[in-house]
Amino acid sequence: MHGAQILVVEDEENISFVVTAALRLSGFDVVEARLGCDGLRVALAADPPDLIVLDVMLPDIDRFEVCRRLRAAGVGAPVVFLTARDATADRVRGLTIGGDDYLVKPFSVEELVARVRVVLRRSGKSVESPVLTCGDLVLDDDAHRVTRQRRVVDLSPTEYKLLRFLMRNAGHVVSRGQILDHVWEYSFNGESTVVETFMSSLRKKVDTVGRPLIKTVRGVGYRIDRY
Ligand code: CA
Numbered sequence: 001m002h003g004a005q006i007l008v009v010e011d012e013e014n015i016s017f018v019v020t021a022a023l024r025l026s027g028f029d030v031v032e033a034r035l036g037c038d039g040l041r042v043a044l045a046a047d048p049p050d051l052i053v054l055d056v057m058l059p060d061i062d063r064f065e066v067c068r069r070l071r072a073a074g075v076g077a078p079v080v081f082l083t084a085r086d087a088t089a090d091r092v093r094g095l096t097i098g099g100d101d102y103l104v105k106p107f108s109v110e111e112l113v114a115r116v117r118v119v120l121r122r123s124g125k126s127v128e129s130p131v132l133t134c135g136d137l138v139l140d141d142d143a144h145r146v147t148r149q150r151r152v153v154d155l156s157p158t159e160y161k162l163l164r165f166l167m168r169n170a171g172h173v174v175s176r177g178q179i180l181d182h183v184w185e186y187s188f189n190g191e192s193t194v195v196e197t198f199m200s201s202l203r204k205k206v207d208t209v210g211r212p213l214i215k216t217v218r219g220v221g222y223r224i225d226r227y
Contacts, residue, residue, distance in 0.1 A: 004120055005029040007049035009039030009066065010082065011058050015105070018181075019053060019082075022109035023116065025178060026168060036061030043075050051120055053112070055082045078119045082107070110161075110182045132167040134213055134224055137206060139167050149209055158183065159202045166214065166224040175221035 006028045010016040016032055023030045031049065033039035036058040043049060052070070056063045067079050078100035100119045103112055130141040136149045146153040146163060155163065161183045166174065176195045184194070199222060203214050215223045 003027070003029050004050040005031065005047070006051050006053060006116065007031050007033060007039060007042050007077075008053045009033045009036065009058065010053070010055040011035065012055070015055075015082070018109055019112060022113055022182070023053075025174070025182075026113045026117075028116070035059065036066040039066055040069055040073075043070055043077065044073055048075060049077055051116060051123075052077050052079045053082060053116070054079050057084055078123045080112075080115055080119060108181075113182070132164070132170070134167055134170050134226055136210055137167075137213055139164055146206075148206055151209075153205050155202070155205060158198055159205065162198055162202055163206065163224075166222060170224050170226045173217045173221050173223045178221070 006023055008016055008019055008023070008030055010019065010032075011034050013034075016034070020030045020032055031042055033042055037060055039052070039054065039058075040061075043052060054066060058066065061069075067081075070077075070079070080100060081102035082105060083102055084105045100123070101115050103115060132139040132141070138147045140146075141164065144160070146155055146160065162179065165179060165182050179195050183198075199214070203212070207214055213224050215225065217223055
């Protein structure tokens with residue numbers, strides 16, 4: 001897969017945990033920092049990150065100062081700000097200082113990962129192909145088209161997102177909880193039967209020709225095979 005390196009600077013442990021897990025699951029290499037000074041140290045090291053996810057409310061270095069210092073030191077990596085406020089002034093200030101995008105808390109991890117991909121692609125840092133392949137199943141994210149044995153498979157928007165999530169993690173098991181977080185963007189409080197329902201309809205469309213690709217891993221989740 002792709003291995004763009006992402007630095008996450010966030011002092012709130014829960015947010016950092018969720019963001020880091022989501023990015024790793026999406027195939028990125030992630031380095032975490034809790035404080036602005038640690039973030040700066042990592043970003044200014046010999047092997048700088050390709051993108052920085054930066055909380056603007058850190059306990060040690062104020063708001064956009066981390067980004068200002070990065071730019072002053074010649075670090076050109078794009079920055080995605082995490083902000084608790086929805087003020088236009090903040091956004092403009094952030095973008096002017098050299099940030100490339102921002103998300104207002106609370107945000108969904110799916111949205112964060114999507115923004116990170118867009119910003120990386122825009123900056124030319126992404127080596128990720130928009131075309132995902134598992135055997136004779138092909139998902140072209142640019143064309144928003146899925147084919148199996150070269151025939152177009154007609155999927156609903158949710159089925160498409162579900163399949164894309166499975167294919168991005170091809171060869172690895174994804175749990176129902178991870179699927180809920182990434183595909184539905186909000187919590188069902190454990191009502192994961194919705195995943196089974198959509199998985200069943202997805203299988204009927206994708207796995208009726210050729211060998212079945214989507215596997216149920218009992219008690220854990222689902223996996224799509226790469227071959
Ligand atoms: Ca914070």
